[in-house]
Amino acid sequence: MDTPPSPAHTSEPPVIAPDDKDWTWVVERRCPECGFSASDVPAEAVAGTVRDLVPRWVAALHRDDVRARPASTTWSTLEYGAHVRDVMRVFGERVQLMLDEDDPLFANWDQDATAVEDRYDLQDPQVVAGELAAAAETTAERFDGVAPHAWERPGRRSNGSRFTVRTLGQYFLHDVVHHLHDVRA
Template sequence: MLPRLTAKARVAAMTITPDTKNWTWVLERPCPECGFEAGAVAPEEIPGLLRDNAEAWRALLAAGVVAGADGLRTRPEPAKWSPLEYACHVRDCCEVYLGRVSMMLEQEDPQYPNWDQDETALAENYNAQDPEQVLAALVANAEQLAERFAEVAGEQWQRTGHRSDGSDFTIDTLARYFIHDPIHHYWDVTGRRYES
């Protein structure tokens, strides 16, 4: 069971301004912040990119665990998540997108259930979670999703699904849209731009 949020922690968690941007533009041009060009990636490259990213998070979190969890829980500024919060988000994104890809493979043009990442971060008290457990789950979830993407073949890449906001995806575009997220959040934490 996760610790309950104290009043101070609730106020701190609420200082994050929810991200309401539609990030689908990353399929059309390189991200000016992290440097990743999702539109140039072949869908077959996604499993390897995801595994590489999970290993980068493993190294980052393991170093923080050794040095002490306080640094992992520290927000660089009030309106930006801590490294641990970003890691929790990446872990949960892998789980959410595993569900979305599975829906697209098993159903005709499904609409994905809504997922509010900011509400989840608050409800799950991301910054109070155990870094070692987060790390283990992030790597496991990334591997499950990588395996799922690796199973997609041929015309399956063109199967469709959509969000309630009207954004339509094929498994191909969903994979490339998704992989920007963990790569971008690694940049959020480290400042290291993506290099292919």
């Protein structure tokens, strides 16, 4: 079972270079790294796909080596799991915003700063697993609630990237699947 972090693990984790890639292209073509093709997922299947992915994340977060980084500059399964939990929360909020407002501008979310500030590396993996599952269900419910005419409602990221509810769902799914690939789950 997972052991609590030792005192050596309570110092700041090694800095990981921020991911500054623009991943929005994944809604148009297959990801060569993880193999996921977001555009192949019909909008109405986003919620079910989210739910289908949760058991894989929960199992990964129960591994004995959940805190181990494969390299000092690569997140551990725990850190990826905490990130995906927060992705679930952020995208759930964004979907709701797109349904409630006309063409909203999303608040910026610095995922790398959040990982350091919230000390993903020190969180309890069993708690993260439960929170990830709960956030996934909330987000899935929001996608379940999208009316047929609302899938093309627009929204924008702070960097100007434009999405519809449909493409945001597809983009979001790629993130969740891609990180399962990262942790080999």
